[in-house]
Amino acid sequence: MGSHSRARRVAAALGFAGLLCAVLGVIMIVMVPSIIKQQVLKNVRIDPSSLSFNMWKEIPVPFYLSVYFFDVVNPKEILQGQKPRVQERGPYVYREFRHKSNITFNDNDTVSFLEYRSFQFQPDKSRGLESDSIVMPNILVLSAAMMMENGPMSLKLIMTLAFSTLGERAFMNRTVSEIMWGYEDPLIHIINKYFPNTFPFKGKFGLFAELNNSDSGLFTVFTGVKNFSRIHLVDKWNGISKVNFWHSDQCNMINGTSGQMWAPFMTPESSLEFYSPEACRSMKLIYKEQGVFEGIPTFRFVAPNTLFANGSIYPPNEGFCPCRESGIQNVSTCRFNAPLFLSHPHFYNADPVLAEAVSGLHPNPEEHSLFLDIHPTNWEDRAGDPATDVVWRERGNGG
Structure with missing residues (x-):
């Protein structure tokens, strides 16, 4: 009898323990995700007391900029009217270092900062050296010629004489x-003499000369401390809430974040919007698919086909005009009227007539599309950033 009684007590105890574990399991299933979410929300805010503040201040994840050039194979024949032939060179890879300075917290749940950037060449990741020679259009000459197009004849003669003499x-x-x-060019001194304040530089000219060891303007973004729904969204850039480069309010709007961090817990219904000072406009990427990058689950967001479409193809882009063929955007209005355009590499997603006009271009989505891979929930991000992790895959074509 005693052994049966002890067995019943043991069975009852085990049953109670099992019930307790089941109850605790249900509570854990219900409560733990909520607790984790609350901890994420608490620690991704831009606040000196949050775990992510120092990571936001100086991003520990390495950024790499890969630059490709189009080497012009037949420059003399082009001047005689033949079709241009180019050969892609690169990538020339640079490690990009970023750190925020002049950090000022404001009363309206925002923080203002300057982010400085510097670049360091990575020969082991590059296909070529910085000493490689590239034949490409002379941007200074073409810019000066464009500026002279509607100028008085006297100035045209001066510039023609300068071109010949130099x-x-x-x-x-x-x-x-x-x-x-950058490189020294006496033409810069002539342009600055006869057209003061035309160029933002006085010495060397280079595609990235003004970007190295410089900032991208004063950003003011929401911290998420008082209103988490607006975290990382840009309130102002250089003190303004919209730019004046374009011809419509929609195109001039400063939307999204500064392009490094977004709110956590992304879904396929989310979109990524950011303001790019280099492009002088806001851009929006849309969800495409799930994936895995080095063991990290990701959501891929891609540029829509309409990103650089002209106004006739996509009416909301009419404000970026005057437009040329679809797929290239004229940014001369924010680049001192220099003849500069934005496009995907190799004129991907553009009017086919553009790629067909140049031999050596082979646009394809695998290599030339613009996309961002985002870790959607981010709490176990191996890079250590408890904010939404951005896996940048940048590809730039110079020339």
Whole structure:
């Protein structure tokens, strides 16, 4: 009898323990995700007391900029009216370092900051050296010629004489380092003399000369401390809430974030919107698919076909006009009227006539589309950033 009684007590105890574990399990299933979510929301805010503040201040995840150039194969024949032929060179890879400075918290749940950038060449990741020579259009000459197009005849004669005297040509042969970080050109001094304040630089000219060791403007973004729904969204850039480069309010709007972090807990219904000072406009990427990058689950967001479409193809882009063929955007209005355009590499997603006009272009979505891979819930991000992790895959074509 005693053994049966003990067995019943043991069975009852085990049953109670099992019931207790089941109840605790249900509570854990219900409560733990909510607790984790609350901890994420608490620690991704831009606040000196949050776990992510130092990571936001100086992002520990390495950024790499891969630059490709189109080397012009037949410059003399082009001047005689033949079809341009180009050869893609690169990538020339640079490690990009970023850190925020002049951090000021404001009373309206925002923080203002300057983010400085510097670049360091990575020869082990590159296909070529900075000493490689590239033949490409002479941007200074073409810009000066465009500025003279509607100028008085006297100034046109002065510039023509300057081109001849200085030996300036429509194409130039420069090293990658010179094209990226600048080279001396006496034409700059002539332009600054006769057209003061036309160019933002007084010394060397280079595609990235003004970006290295510089900031991208004063950003003011929401911290998410008082209103989490607006975290990382841009309130103002350089003190303004919209730019004046374009011809419609919609195109001039400053939307989204500064392009590095977004709110956590992304879904396929989410979109990624950010303001790019280099492009002088806001851009929106849309969800495409799930994936995995080095073991990290990701959502891929891609640029829509309409990103650089002209106004006739996509009416909301009419404000970016005057437009040319669809797929290229004229940014001369925010680049000192220099003849500069934005497009995907190799004129991907553009009017086919553009790629067909140049031999050596082979647009395809695998290599030339614009996309961001985002870790959607981010709490176990191996990079250590408890905010939404951005896996940047940048591809730039110079020339």
